[in-house]
Amino acid sequence: MLLRKYLKSFPKLQNVLTQKRLAQDYLKVEVTGESLKFPHVWLRDNCQCDACFHRSANSRFIDWSQFDLNVKPRDVSQDANTVKVIWEDGHKSSYQLNWLKFRSFTPESRKTYDMTIYKPTKKTWNKDTFGEAMAKFDYTEILVSDEILHNWLYHLSVYGVSLIQNTPDSDKALDAILEKVAFPKMTHYGAKYTIQTVANNKTNSVAYLPKKLQLHTDLSYYEYGPGVTLLHCEVQAEGDGGANLLSDGYYVADYMKQHHPEQYKLLIDTEVEWRNIGIENGIEFFKLHRSPVINLNKHEELSRIHFSIPQRSSYFPVNIEAVAPWYKAYTTFLELNNQYAAYLKTDPGDILVVDNLRLLHGRNSYEDTTSNVRKLNGAFLDWDEIYSRLRCLTVKLKNLDTIY
């Protein structure tokens, strides 16, 4: 205790000593000519024997109340494929070298794992590069080929947009795609919903009117927002009516950070209340969620865009001085999204697929008459399920057994 107190007066010396102590807590392993280090505590925690790891549950089986944080090896031996450790308490662990290498703490190894297994790196785009971003896939090929299914989901995760073509003319056609990934995300609008003009203006959503839909993210008032929007075009309106605008909100956020840094800061700092109140199928809902327009994760990377004109609450939970400057930043964001948005008109048989945590989408107005009808079938998928399916396919197609 006295020594620790004394050392606190010399933080640098203390640092050196701590580092030295920790350095002794690593096991060095030679794998294909590379010297890799693994902390003792991590190695013991990840012992793969049947007592410590449950094989069919793919889960750690250690009783943590018995776990020794200061665990040390008594004996270490290595052959061509395996490192064997006998710990001080006599417990024996064995690690495959390629299993260890896959989990190495080096920056290079981490980057490979992140991109191969965790999540592919996103690429932003604007209307000029939309051609590269917008890939087209065939409905039946997605259903029958693991490779095409993988490619579709990979592309979607990188660019946030894609088009599935040659979809059967049925309001049940979406189901097979949803099931191929996992299951639809349920919301108060149901597991699926129909976008069609309702009679007499009696709607619980402005999406069910033929008026122009300004750029927006869907269901911004959900904390657990729908990850991906799928819009199956069954019947399309004539001319420019019902055409879509698509904007990469991440591109515009990056643009604002560079060109309008103060307004960007307002959009990442100011929490807005997103709101939806109504009745669907006789059941009331009253959704509120507060978040900024531009959301960042712990690594200061973009993680979600919220944007809606109609579904922004009249209640604004900020200090009054913050109101006017925020409106200006919000308007700049919308103007830039309009400026960089791509134009796309779907045909019957197309499913437009959009990353709803990243892209804004809008729709032209159309004339709703008996001879000019428009009908879409909509559903949502969660990113949790999309990444899960993508990983299963990656492991299968690339034979990545070391993941287990």
Added chain:
Amino acid sequence: MLLRKYLKSFPKLQNVLTQKRLAQDYLKVEVTGESLKFPHVWLRDNCQCDACFHRSANSRFIDWSQFDLNVKPRDVSQDANTVKVIWEDGHKSSYQLNWLKFRSFTPESRKTYDMTIYKPTKKTWNKDTFGEAMAKFDYTEILVSDEILHNWLYHLSVYGVSLIQNTPDSDKALDAILEKVAFPKMTHYGAKYTIQTVANNKTNSVAYLPKKLQLHTDLSYYEYGPGVTLLHCEVQAEGDGGANLLSDGYYVADYMKQHHPEQYKLLIDTEVEWRNIGIENGIEFFKLHRSPVINLNKHEELSRIHFSIPQRSSYFPVNIEAVAPWYKAYTTFLELNNQYAAYLKTDPGDILVVDNLRLLHGRNSYEDTTSNVRKLNGAFLDWDEIYSRLRCLTVKLKNLDTIY
């Protein structure tokens, strides 16, 4: 432009001028003796006329490309209940005074709205105060009384735990409760699942074994984690077997912040990878989610706890130096949760309801024999849906029409 450049050399003076300019952008309204201010831009944005606001969709209907950020009133008049504004472009708006007061930007008004409408304030507890935290509700009363349904959801949001008693002896009994709120959250385990010992140790989850379940949050590997866990006890094991431990992770997080600030910091800063790989009903899943054990929102308030021994990945996405200190903090967190956990054994007919983003729950081991069976029916609800139902009931029971 030159003036603005010149002013930048005098940030304080610029500040005073900006404040003065903004001050002129408020409308002052006298409501029941109180002088309230509302920004012009906010008032125009929230015009409630039929052209600007769609009544049945409860949504703003303004075309933002036509919106004037520098909008000013030409004429303002006020009577006992209403403020009328004619804007410079001739557009007319009318606001009810109580509608405005409800949306006032004063700190007091905001606090009232937050607690009444947005989300009730949480109260933390430990095993000594568990008696206050754990309220009991009757199954049938929740189904027939709006007031009891409201009280149950309100209590759940404040304390994160409750017990529903006198549930019918059927694996469908949960359905009515789920439907009363909204609908179950779907996961790869289905909309509902059965917790029962599987034969021959062939399980895809350690929860389906009779061994002790250490304190954990459910499905920590979901980014969009299940908000609330409902566990309907249909058949219970004898003695202490199958009893639950319940700990308020928020209480322990606060405790660590105070008593172990450095370890607390590691638990809020270090992202861990949570993982589940397996097959359910013949369909593969591979879930990964990275997050710290203790998560804070933008206001530095607790927002979610992630904790699991079995579902923590063998892949650890940190610098190697961060590994050993993190294990120590993780262990302290578990020890404190065990220390402050309450003991509860459910009886057949009980539904244990737990805020899964906040509480950790565990289970004693039990002997699984033909004469000592244990069977629970499980399901999840999302907080988005729970708060939505709670708000609908609050508005109805308190006649809060000003919300619309």
